């Protein structure tokens with residue numbers, strides 16, 4: 079029997095799409111290649127520690143995440159990060175320095191020279207004009223023009239390493255940070271854009287009432303969200319069922335897996351870009367421009383230590399390491415490190431702390447697990463100014479390949495083009511996944527739910543981002 083909708087991929091974009099469809103009474107099934115649901119989201123419990131193997135951080139301002147948690151009945155389980163988790167650091171010239179979080183701290187920060195600070199302060203006076211030929215600037219040229227080279231590379235460069243594990247020049251300003259770019263373009267600058275930003279309606283969101291920049295999770299980590307979605311879907315979620323090809327079969331779409339054939343009127347490809355392209359190709363849709371999408375290859379390294387071995391373990395969220403050309407000097411090999419046990423209760427046993435370092439694949443790929451954990455210990459020692467690396471009590475690592483796409487210049491325009499092609503040539507095939515409308519948890523949930531809404535409303539065209 080054909081289903082009304084087949085969702086391919088049970089990461090958060092596929093699960094949230096299927097959840098809305100199932101809730102509205104649609105006959106939906108989800109085919110997932112892996113033996114577990116959640117995609118890159120998953121929490122590992124080990125020896126009293128909780129390690130997030132993918133995303134850790136969801137800001138309290140993440141409306142889609144919070145509404146989904148509310149719709150799943152998880153609002154009461156949302157927990158906010160500890161207030162001491164607010165402080166963030168940057169590696170700069172041999173030590174961790176607090177990132178400025180207010181105008182007075184911006185004035186006094188040692189992270190920028192006087193010239194660098196003046197350049198930021200005068201941004202409001204220099205009107206932003208987008209390139210005359212209509213092209214999209216890359217993040218590096220955009221931020222350098224707005225904030226000056228020092229602040230752009232040191233602060234902006236470290237920030238995009240934290241979000242995309244990429245360098246500024248790898249990303250298109252409008253593709254990777256659409257709201258920020260639109261604010262600058264429409265209002266003539268970053269500060270002007272911020273000033274014009276409409277205050278969001280203060281409708282209460284599910285979960286604790288905390289400042290927008292605080293972080294949210296669950297006592298059992300983000301795995302709780304995956305588990306609740308999987309439970310709602312029940313037998314509609316089929317694991318170990320990689321879609322191998324898709325083809326038109328009259329009014330239906332036919333999906334082949336190793337164990338059989340599934341048919342449905344509508345297909346949602348809630349997949350990373352490479353498997354999505356492969357399936358589109360099997361249906362005769364060539365989207366070869368996406369074969370060039372580059373990805374961050376990231377290795378996450380978790381390690382737990384005795385608190386007594388780290389007397390100088392700071393409060394705060396963790397630190398970022400700016401790119402080498404930012405002039406911060408030689409530093410840790412990590413792109414950044416989260417002080418995970420500072421964020422939420424229950425992440426490490428009493429008297430212990432845990433950290434999660436994230437590294438470029440090429441830095442650690444060749445090392446075995448214990449060598450990776452040892453590297454995280456050395457980076458922590460360097461960051462905290464310790465003579466000797468602390469002895470890890472426990473650790474876990476995970477390599478991620480081809481799952482964090484880099485939104486290079488023109489990426490969003492290419493996605494819109496592909497949506498238009500699908501509407502014309504493959505009606506009934508819909509796109510979700512981290513390469514379609516934003517890479518964050520917040521944005522993949524938004525996309526999954528938006529596709530579900532379009533299907534429920536019977537919209538005939540593929541919703542473009």
Ligand SMILES: Cc1cc2nc3c(=O)[nH]c(=O)nc-3n(C[C@H](O)[C@H](O)[C@H](O)COP(=O)(O)OP(=O)(O)OC[C@H]3O[C@@H](n4cnc5c(N)ncnc54)[C@H](O)[C@@H]3O)c2cc1C
Nearest residue numbers: 087089090091111117118132133134135321511512518519
């Ligand atoms: C290490 C790491 C840290 C991150 N940190 C953050 C963070 O702090 N904050 C934040 O907001 N975001 C973060 N992100 C990004 C965010 O977590 C992801 O972009 C998002 O969860 C992707 O969800 P998705 O469902 O779109 O894709 P995925 O999670 O990649 O799910 C896609 C699913 O499709 C399945 N699949 C693949 N091929 C097939 C096939 N042929 N047939 C069927 N199924 C298939 C896969 O097995 C997978 O389960 C992080 C990502 C990573 C990797």
